[in-house]
Amino acid sequence: MIALETHNLTVSYDKQPVLWDIDFTIPEGKLVGIIGPNGSGKTTLLKAAMGILPADSGYSRVFEKPVDKVRERMSYVPQRQSVDWDFPATVMDVACMGRYRKGRLFGRLSRTDREIAINALERVDMLPLAKRQISELSGGQQQRVFIARSLAQQADLYLMDEPFVGIDAASEEAILNLLRSMRSEGKTVILVHHDLHTALQFFDWVVLLNTRLIGAGPIEEVLTEENLTKAYGGKLNLLSRIADLIGSKGYPIREKSSEE
C-alpha cells in the first residue's frame, strides 16, 4: 500500500512558486524525513500534500485515495510556533482537540474521546501536566502536547512539521522513541526535518528537496554525496531566479489550476 503519493505537484506561496513538479511515492510503515535547506519548500510540500495549501497543478493521494476522502486517517502536527501558546487552554483541552471531527454534531466529545485523549497524553508522558495551562509549558512539553493531540486522532499517516526544533534532549529522545514505536505498529510517519546530521539516525526513507525534488527513497540510496551537493550546493540556480521573477511580477504559472 502506498501511504502518500504526489503527482507533479507545483505550489506557490505568496504568489511565488516554491515547489516545482514534485513527484514521489512513500510506502506504508516508514519513518520518513523531508529534508532540504532553508526555504527549500519542506513545509509547503507537507501542507500541499494534505491539501491545506492549494496547488497550482498536480495532486496528492493518500492511501491511494483523494486526500479529502481519507482525512480521518491523516494527522497533522503543525510547527510549534504556528500557534499562540498564550491561548487560554489546558494541556487536556489541546489533546481533546484531536478528537474533533468534521460532521460530528456541534463537536461535543464523548467519554471515550476523553479516554483516548488521556491515553495519548500518557504516551508522551504529559498526563501529570494535563491540567497545566499551555502557556506555562516548556518548548519540549508544547511539542509533546501537539503530538498527543495528533495521537488522539488515531490516524494511520502522521505528518509532522519540524517536531524536533527548539526542544530539550529528553523530549527529543522521548519523541523519537515514540515515533519508532508508531512505525512498528505499522503507522507511517513523515516529518519535516532540517538537521542533516540526525537525519541519518532517525529515518529509513527520505524525500530530499530543494524547490525541486532531488531524490526520494530509502535513505542510503538518496543521501549520496552527489544528491547532497545538488540540494545544499548553495549557488542560486536559474530556477530560483525564475521563481523570483514570477513572484515579483505576479505572473500566473498555469492557465488553469488543475484540480484532480
Next chain:
Amino acid sequence: MLDINLIWVLAGCALIGAGSSVVGVFTFLRKESLVGDAVAHSLLPGVVLAFMLFQLKSIWILFPGALIAGWLSLLSISGITQYSKIKPDTAIAIVLSVFFAVGIVLLTNVQQGTYGNQAGLDTFIFGKAASMLPSEINLFILVDLILIGTIFLFYPYLKLFVFDPEFSRAIGLPVRLLNFLLSTLTVLAVATGIQAVGVVLMAALIITPAAAARFFTNSLKALIFIAVLIGVISSVCGVMISYTAPSMPTGPWIVMVLSLVAVFSFIFSPKKGILSRYLLRKRHLVKMTDENVLKAMYHITNQSHKRAVGITVLSEARRFDGQQLGASLKRLLKSNEIQRENADIALTEKGNERAARVVRLHRLWELYLNKRMNIAEDHVHNDAEAIEHIITPELEAELVKDLGYPESDPHHSEIPGIKSFRK
C-alpha cells in the same frame, strides 16, 4: 423612582454590552481588535444610505444597512490583502478611513437635504442612549440570542479554529465557514452597539471587556463569562452616570468606565497585574538579602570554626547596607534561622541547612557553567550569585544528577550536602 425610560436604556445598554463582550473574546483572541474598529467606523455610510433610501429612522431599517456596510468593509479588507501587496494593517486603516469619510460626506449631505426628519442621525457617530424604544430592545434581545446561541452551539469548533486554524483545515473543518461565522457575529455585535456608543467608540466595547478579563483567568469559558460581566456592569454604570448628570453623554461614559476596569485589572490582577509582579520582585530581593546573610554566616563560621558571629564581622564580610542587614536579621530571628548568643548571632540548624543549600546551588551552578557551557572558572562567580536564589528543588536535583553527583566546584571548594541526593 426609576422612570420607565431609564429602565429601557439600562436594559438596552446591558444587552449591547453582553453581546459585544461575548463576540469580543473571539476577536481579541484572534488578534483582530483593529478589524473590529474598522468595521465599526464602516457602518456609518450603511446607516445613512439606509435612511436616504427609506427615509425612516427606525432601527429595523438602519440596522440592515449597517450590517451590509460592515460586511462590505470586511470583504474589502480581505480583498485588498489578498489581491495586492498591501499588508493587513494598512488595508485596515484604508478601509476604516475611506468608509468613515464616505459616511461623513453622506451624513452632511442628508443634513442639508430636505428629508424632514433627518435630525439626530449624527448621534450614530458618538452614540446617544438617552432614549430607547421597546422595539429596539426586542432587536437587541434577538441579536444577543443569535450571538450567544451560535457561540454556544459551535463552541468546540470555534475554540479549535481560533487556536489553530491550520490544524482545523487539516482535519477537514469548514474553515471558510467558521471564519464567515465569526466575522458575521462581529458585524452583528458592532451594529447593535452603534446607537448606544457610536461608531467611533464601538471597538472599545468589543475589545476592552475581553482584554480586561484576560488578566483574571486562563480558561476560555471563564474568560467569556468575566468579559460579559465587565461589559454589562460598565454599560450599566455608564448609563447611570449620564442619567444622574444629565449633560453627560452615555457612550463615552460607558467607555470611560470600561477603561477604568481595564486599568484596574492591569494593575491589580492577582497573577499578571503589575502590582503583583512588583511585589514578587520585592519579595525576591528580600529573599536574596536573607540568603546572602545566611551564606555569609556559613562561610565565616566554617572558617573560624566558631558557632557565633559578631555583627560587625558579618556586616563587613559582604559590605551589607546597615539598615538592610538589621531588617534581615530581624526576619531571620523570627523565622528561627538564626539565634542570639550573647552579643553575637549563630545559625540554627534550620538556618544552617538553608545556608548550605545556597552555597551548594552556587557551586553547582559554577560547575555547570564551567563544565557544560565552557565558561572559564574565573568568569562563573557573578552568574552563580544570581542563580543560587532562583533554582528550584526540582532543577537542583536535575543539576546534581546531570553533573554526576559532584563533590567539589571549579575552585575546588567542597559542594555541601551532595550525598543526600544519592538514592
